[in-house]
Amino acid sequence: QQQVKQSPQSLIVQKGGISIINCAYENTAFDYFPWYQQFPGKGPALLIAIRPDVSEKKEGRFTISFNKSAKQFSLHIMDSQPGDSATYFCAGRCYNAGNNRKLIWGLGTSLAVNP
């Protein structure tokens, strides 16, 4: 059962444009929503994260918008650059047995920024 749904699957943006990736979740027990960036052959790296009591978080060119009532959140990349070309994953963190804060991941969005 996919608890975090991510769209689009792939995205092409011109340099300088805005990249927008959307996620929706079902599990109300999630307490933390990170976005990860993954380059080919590398492990995921945390990009930015938000907690459900905040509606927006901005770090440089990256912004998360969070809508708790709709159970949706999105990543906006302003002034997109070719170096931003990567796969982006949204995730939700939930509490499990043994103090396990495991992440439930979306399927990923492959972003290509054309020069």
Next chain:
Amino acid sequence: GAGVSQTPSNKVTEKGKYVELRCDPISGHTALYWYRQSLGQGPEFLIYFQGTGAADDSGLPNDRFFAVRPEGSVSTLKIQRTERGDSAVYLCASSLRGLSEAFFGQGTRLTVV
């Protein structure tokens, strides 16, 4: 080390063979996770260690999969009687505590032929 280190980076094995994948977490990180990432998918949770003990192994797909962390640092994921469906990238992550950011290694790409 500076980051999470996983070895080998690539492993090709024949169906039915046994494999071990190693994870060396960031020094001092007590929490360690194993995830599996298939092509075109997000990572899927396998097992979580807090210290030496497997606090949550609910993600292990079957009894062919086993992981240990005997001294609370390095962890080894063991797969017996490998099947072609086990082919994936196996990711390891560690964090200072369960609530803090998890840092990922570069993964081990396992190919079962």
